[in-house]
Amino acid sequence: MRNRIEVLNVKVDVVTMKEAVSHVEGFIAQKKPHLVVTPNAEMIMMANQDKHFAQIINDADLVIPDGAGVVWAARYNGDPMPERVAGYDLVQNLLVEAAKKKYRIYMLGGAPGIVDKAKENAVKRYSGLQIVGTRHGFFTKQEEPEIINNIIKCQPDILLVALGVPRQEKWLVEFMDQIKAPVAIGVGGTFDVMAGVVQRAPLWMQNLNLEWLYRLLSEPKRAIRMLALPRFVLKVMANKKR
Template identity: 40%
Template structure:
């Protein structure tokens, strides 16, 4: 794979189609891919959270899910081909599973939300793709048992809809216990969108890099610090790196 370095973080320079081909190949070859996405907020968080950084840089497949990172990569002279949004990748993989008969385990969100996601995908693609599901509210002491449950489920794909950095650390810590799962992937708040709890930004806002703002408008109290403060820190990181040239 064509991997670049962005602010000290390796990122695979792949399109959506290339990413899907890579993942499909891993499933057919029965090998594991630990997938992670990088956006502006995660880049900033990785500057101080060493565990998060370790979990990201040691992943097998690292996509960029954030238009700001795509733009910044061009500004810094290492252009990424395109944004590969985690929710779009998940939706494509669910459709692929329906065609190929792959089994998926869904972990995260509330019990109501994850059930809604499973019911929706069952209606659209058949119950054969569902290996199992569990909500994302559990204690640290329950993590090992949950990893064992997923491992025994027969799942070839695992989607974890838990906030960052918990999902990254969970997948990194239990990747060996989940070795028989061919794709382990964090999908953030994607279950909320699929279930209809949260609305996704219109396509034009996604294309011009304003999806973060649409999310901020929906949850200003929760998101203001992540986006307004985080985005400012990200811009400063990029400018600092550019000045070194």
């Protein structure tokens, strides 16, 4: 039975990284479509304004606590949340297992050239990794049938989709039953980091839950989007469980 808690009406699984990887491998063994969602504070604020997006998250097969804010909110409300399970780190852990166990990976999304560089770096880093297909995320509605048919032909065990939030989650819900990949994950900016065009915060900042500050300092254009963080904190405090 799943152990889930609510953060501003969004249900999040209480899992460690090890448990999340185990769940995903279980989904692969079942050989039927499963959706994994990786909400942070910004995504939860989006979900509070977009009922369809909120429903997608709450119906997903695994919802990991990607952001430090999500972990803080759970603990603030007295709910157990053992650790942050960052989406980028989950993908890297899954690629390690994929290289060992020959899981097939398909990567869709990102700017032209980014996904191919991400694949190149991943294949170098994880010996034996099978990335069976890639496609950048700049495509029209008319091109979708060709892309979907290509993914189906490649028969991935894990489909990684980086189309931005919430487009990637909505796209997956629309097509995952047609594609039939056992695991589908919206991965946001993961390919940018894997390609080396975006750097993650130093480990010490990650450990202090300051990755958001590093991203703001390195990408000032994110300032407007990151206003969601203080709004998230205030809303959690206003809605604290009695």
